Amino acid sequence: MSQSFPILSLMLAVPMIGAIACLFVSAQSARWIALGATLIDLLLGAILWLSFDLAPGAAEWQFQEYAPIFGKFAWALGIDGISLMLIALTVFLMPICIGASWEAIKDRVGEYMAAFLFMEVLMIGVFAAQDIFLFYIFFEAGLIPMYLIIGIWGGADRIYASYKFFLYTLLGSVLMLIAMLWMVREAGTTAIPALMVYDFPVQAQTWLWLAFFASFAVKMPMWPVHTWLPDAHVQAPTAGSVILAGVLLKMGGYGFIRFSLPMFPDASAEFTWLVWGLSMVAVVYTSLVALVQQDMKKLIAYSSVAHMAIVTVGLFAFNQQGLEGAMMVMLGHGLVSGALFLCVGVIYDRLHTREIDRYGGLAINMPKYALLFMLFTMASVGLPGTSNFVGELLALMGIYQASSWVALVCTTGIILGAAYMLYLYRRVVFGDLTKDDVKAMPDLSKRELALLTPIALAVLWMGVYPESFLAPMRGNVASIVARLEPARPEGDAKLALGKAEDTAARADHAEGAH
Amino acid sequence: MTLWDTLLRIAPELILAIGATDLLLVAAFRPGAAGYRFISWSAVALLGLAALSLLGPAGNGGAIFGGQFIADPFATFAKLLIYFASAIAIIIAGRHFERDGQLRGEYPVLILLSAIGMSIMVSAADFLMLYIGLELQSLAAYVLASFARKDGRSAEAGLKYFVLGALASGILLYGMSLLYGFSGTTSFAGVAEAMGDGLSAGEMFGLVFVLAGLAFKISAVPFHMWTPDVYEGAPTPVTAFFASAPKVAALALTTRVVISAMGPSGSAWQQIIIFMALASIVLGAVAAINQPNIKRLLAYSSINNVGFALIGLAAGTAEGVAALMSYLFIYIMMTVGSFVCVLQMKDKDGNPVETIASLAGLSRSRPGLAAAFAIFMFSLAGIPPLFGFWAKFLVFDAAVGAGLTPLAAIGIAASVIGAFYYLKIIKTIYFDAPAEGFAPARSAIDYGIITACAAVIVFGYLLNPWLGQASAAAAASLF
Numbered sequence: 001m002s003q004s005f006p007i008l009s010l011m012l013a014v015p016m017i018g019a020i021a022c023l024f025v026s027a028q029s030a031r032w033i034a035l036g037a038t039l040i041d042l043l044l045g046a047i048l049w050l051s052f053d054l055a056p057g058a059a060e061w062q063f064q065e066y067a068p069i070f071g072k073f074a075w076a077l078g079i080d081g082i083s084l085m086l087i088a089l090t091v092f093l094m095p096i097c098i099g100a101s102w103e104a105i106k107d108r109v110g111e112y113m114a115a116f117l118f119m120e121v122l123m124i125g126v127f128a129a130q131d132i133f134l135f136y137i138f139f140e141a142g143l144i145p146m147y148l149i150i151g152i153w154g155g156a157d158r159i160y161a162s163y164k165f166f167l168y169t170l171l172g173s174v175l176m177l178i179a180m181l182w183m184v185r186e187a188g189t190t191a192i193p194a195l196m197v198y199d200f201p202v203q204a205q206t207w208l209w210l211a212f213f214a215s216f217a218v219k220m221p222m223w224p225v226h227t228w229l230p231d232a233h234v235q236a237p238t239a240g241s242v243i244l245a246g247v248l249l250k251m252g253g254y255g256f257i258r259f260s261l262p263m264f265p266d267a268s269a270e271f272t273w274l275v276w277g278l279s280m281v282a283v284v285y286t287s288l289v290a291l292v293q294q295d296m297k298k299l300i301a302y303s304s305v306a307h308m309a310i311v312t313v314g315l316f317a318f319n320q321q322g323l324e325g326a327m328m329v330m331l332g333h334g335l336v337s338g339a340l341f342l343c344v345g346v347i348y349d350r351l352h353t354r355e356i357d358r359y360g361g362l363a364i365n366m367p368k369y370a371l372l373f374m375l376f377t378m379a380s381v382g383l384p385g386t387s388n389f390v391g392e393l394l395a396l397m398g399i400y401q402a403s404s405w406v407a408l409v410c411t412t413g414i415i416l417g418a419a420y421m422l423y424l425y426r427r428v429v430f431g432d433l434t435k436d437d438v439k440a441m442p443d444l445s446k447r448e449l450a451l452l453t454p455i456a457l458a459v460l461w462m463g464v465y466p467e468s469f470l471a472p473m474r475g476n477v478a479s480i481v482a483r484l485e486p487a488r489p490e491g492d493a494k495l496a497l498g499k500a501e502d503t504a505a506r507a508d509h510a511e512g513a514h
Numbered sequence: 515m516t517l518w519d520t521l522l523r524i525a526p527e528l529i530l531a532i533g534a535t536d537l538l539l540v541a542a543f544r545p546g547a548a549g550y551r552f553i554s555w556s557a558v559a560l561l562g563l564a565a566l567s568l569l570g571p572a573g574n575g576g577a578i579f580g581g582q583f584i585a586d587p588f589a590t591f592a593k594l595l596i597y598f599a600s601a602i603a604i605i606i607a608g609r610h611f612e613r614d615g616q617l618r619g620e621y622p623v624l625i626l627l628s629a630i631g632m633s634i635m636v637s638a639a640d641f642l643m644l645y646i647g648l649e650l651q652s653l654a655a656y657v658l659a660s661f662a663r664k665d666g667r668s669a670e671a672g673l674k675y676f677v678l679g680a681l682a683s684g685i686l687l688y689g690m691s692l693l694y695g696f697s698g699t700t701s702f703a704g705v706a707e708a709m710g711d712g713l714s715a716g717e718m719f720g721l722v723f724v725l726a727g728l729a730f731k732i733s734a735v736p737f738h739m740w741t742p743d744v745y746e747g748a749p750t751p752v753t754a755f756f757a758s759a760p761k762v763a764a765l766a767l768t769t770r771v772v773i774s775a776m777g778p779s780g781s782a783w784q785q786i787i788i789f790m791a792l793a794s795i796v797l798g799a800v801a802a803i804n805q806p807n808i809k810r811l812l813a814y815s816s817i818n819n820v821g822f823a824l825i826g827l828a829a830g831t832a833e834g835v836a837a838l839m840s841y842l843f844i845y846i847m848m849t850v851g852s853f854v855c856v857l858q859m860k861d862k863d864g865n866p867v868e869t870i871a872s873l874a875g876l877s878r879s880r881p882g883l884a885a886a887f888a889i890f891m892f893s894l895a896g897i898p899p900l901f902g903f904w905a906k907f908l909v910f911d912a913a914v915g916a917g918l919t920p921l922a923a924i925g926i927a928a929s930v931i932g933a934f935y936y937l938k939i940i941k942t943i944y945f946d947a948p949a950e951g952f953a954p955a956r957s958a959i960d961y962g963i964i965t966a967c968a969a970v971i972v973f974g975y976l977l978n979p980w981l982g983q984a985s986a987a988a989a990a991s992l993f
Contacts, residue, residue: 069978070979140898147940151941151945152944159941167937170930171927177907178910178914178922181922
């Protein structure tokens with residue numbers, strides 16, 4: 001589909017203009033500008049999705065734009081189904097983030113909204129960039145607004161958390177830049193689609209893969225480089241946590257599926273043991289850590305690490321189910337963890353503590369809240385009918401074909417996940433309503449309801465009819481799987497179709513018995 | 515070649531030399547504020563005129579004076595940056611010196627003299643010409659460092675700079691004499707020819723001494739010791755000058771010496787440059803971490819930046835030199851911008867303050883200035899999408915292209931250390947509770963400069979095609 005209208009550039013321009021405008025207006029106008037800009041982007045995202053060509057013979061890359069205005073690299077945008085889904089997630093969460101900050105942020109509102117809008121530009125840019133250096137610029141630039149968001153509007157220990165976030169992720173990604181420079185020289189192009197089909201020498205792939213891995217593993221985050229995440233989450237304002245868990249972590253998974261797997265298939269196969277090993281540790285270990293957390297945000301942060309480990313396991317299963325499952329976990333987790341952070345934010349705004357023990361019995365005075373919180377808890381656990389179930393099931397099916405041991409360990413993580421989430425829910429929502437200040441907490445306001453309901457609907461939609469989300473990605477995932485096929489390590493499950501018994505023989509057999 | 519042709523090729527130097535001597539006379543006969551204003555704007559005009567004259571044969575006329583002096587695109591690129599930075603140093607100085615009652619017409623004249631010296635440095639194609647230019651630049655700089663003569667720190671800075679500078683000049687001269695002794699010529703081309711048949715021990719010693727002397731001028735580790743003290747002690751406009759124009763001149767000069775005169779010796783100079791680059795990056799990053807004084811911190815930052823620029827030189831290719839030239843352009847923008855920001859740091863009584871702690875909460879009292887400061891700091895740290903990233907990108911790209919991937923990897927990993935202290939400044943500006951505010955802004959010109967530099971840093975990528983072309987042309991003239 002040839003698209004003459006530069007809708008992707010427009011999607012980047014709208015929040016950018018909004019961000020600049022927010023710096024120069026009063027607090028209330030900044031809120032409205034930010035909401036307006038994100039809603040326009042949501043609308044554009046919807047248009048993008050609706051006009052995305054799903055036909056089997058459709059172009060792999062759509063809405064392409066190309067302007068060689070930067071000398072050594074170009075303003076090249078374009079999306080495939082995978083990018084489309086992640087962009088949709090971004091534009092869906094952004095208005096909710098703005099809404100979540102509506103009353104919670106009273107200080108320096110203009111700058112805050114500008115930082116968020118700038119963040120949106122960069123996130124969309126990461127998923128839409130088709131030039132490897134343009135991607136890097138968007139990817140790295142995200143550090144600046146996030147550093148400011150955590151550092152200015154964060155909690156008590158915000159400065160430590162902001163440093164840690166910045167330096168960890170920066171150290172992770174700089175080596176990736178050197179790898180990119182090398183790759184571009186080797187392949188003679190900066191276009192991501194061309195690089196995805198270029199066969200790099202196997203020897204070099206190992207180094208390149210490790211350089212990219214350093215970056216994406218930190219971003220993801222994978223155990224043992226996940227420690228920045230709980231700190232950043234706990235200290236960030238609610239909306240900051242939502243965007244961090246909802247979209248920023250997905251950049252790591254996106255990086256794997258866009259760069260590591262198709263560009264270095266041999267090295268990816270060579271290093272599956274590493275990814276699997278780290279993921280298995282992450283699933284079990286961080287789930288256990290989550291079980292003993294006293295701080296709600298920290299608990300959800302650790303649960304994010306565990307969920308992201310399911311993603312990496314699915315990605316490195318090297319088959320269609322695994323990759324699709326990983327993508328679905330990413331989308332589902334983006335919604336659910338975002339919603340959970342919002343739920344924490346709701347009660348934090350009322351009581352100003354994240355300590356689990358300070359709450360209890362909220363089902364009595366906040367029934368609406370209890371209901372929605374329950375839905376998201378169940379979704380996080382992976383209850384059938386919710387978004388995460390689809391993804392986790394697919395990812396685990398995928399990994400089972402590759403390694404049943406990994407599947408076994410990761411499934412344990414799901415059980416542990418149920419344990420810590422239900423335990424959290426019990427302590428916060430059930431029990432007796434004994435504390436006076438908790439008793440005084442009002443139920444969800446209209447604004448809060450308006451934030452959580454769309455996510456709840458999306459979670460159910462994704463759980464009940466995942467085909468809407470799987471369809472755009474299927475072709476792209478298939479081509480990545482085809483690219484990986486020659487390098488795919490042999491699985492230990494050796495699945496084979498069962499032999500259907502000859503019905504005639506069975507009939508004879510049945511008759512003979514009489 | 516007629517005399518006229520020759521004169522046209524040294525037009526910028528002539529304009530500046532004649533203008534500087536005339537202005538010196540004006541300074542002698544018209545002291546006071548009005549005279550100062552006249553002299554400083556005339557000096558800026560002269561620099562502009564000199565830059566304009568580069569459009570003629572002075573920009574790309576080739577060698578004159580028997581091959582001692584060369585007007586090529588490489589020199590032109592460097593000269594434009596030098597004139598720009600010198601002009602800024604003159605423009606921003608007035609308000610700073612006015613308050614101390616040190617408004618003396620010698621300041622613009624000294625900057626002009628220094629600019630002539632730098633002009634000659636970047637055009638020199640002979641070791642003697644190099645030395646003349648270097649000394650002219652240095653002598654003017656020694657005086658400038660101690661320009662605030664009632665201030666003990668400034669006098670100390672000048673003295674320190676002079677003694678260490680003289681030592682470095684001696685080392686350089688010794689190296690040059692060795693090279694002359696073993697190759698029989700002082701011209702770059704002649705030395706290169708002599709080195710072509712293998713490096714004799716004497717030439718090797720000469721090369722090492724020359725590079726050591728030049729390392730002092732660009733303040734690369736291990737010859738950087740003077741930098742923090744001089745930067746801290748010198749008046750802030752002078753520090754801004756030291757951190758910009760002479761850096762360009764000395765780096766361009768080093769590049770020409772290395773490529774044109776020592777090119778054939780190959781790995782001999784490359785090893786030295788690689789060591790200096792890595793040592794400067796690491797030391798510049800680590801030593802800055804606990805600096806409470808912003809000028810000292812920026813001194814270490816400049817050492818750090820020289821290290822990155824040298825990575826481009828270490829590549830030794832035309833691409834590497836082009837990357838270095840682009841680096842200098844971007845570096846000048848960041849440095850000028852951040853020093854003009856530092857100039858705005860004045861307490862309620864108008865006294866300049868230099869501690870980083872005094873920046874606390876600047877984002878509340880002066881949001882515009884704070885944003886500009888943050889832009890320059892993020893850019894110096896090399897975070898995209900700011901232009902400082904592109905500077906580092908280019909030098910690392912050149913290093914990878916020359917097969918120096920490990921060097922690039924180590925260098926970029928070390929840049930993360932440097933990011934820490936830039937972040938610290940941003941943290942102070944944005945996260946900390948407000949300290950006592952600064953005196954309100956007074957100068958539209960300063961704000962104009964800050965805005966212009968910040969605009970280049972933010973929108974710089976649109977300049978890429980032009981910058982790439984210009985720096986490639988500059989580099990091509992050395993090969």
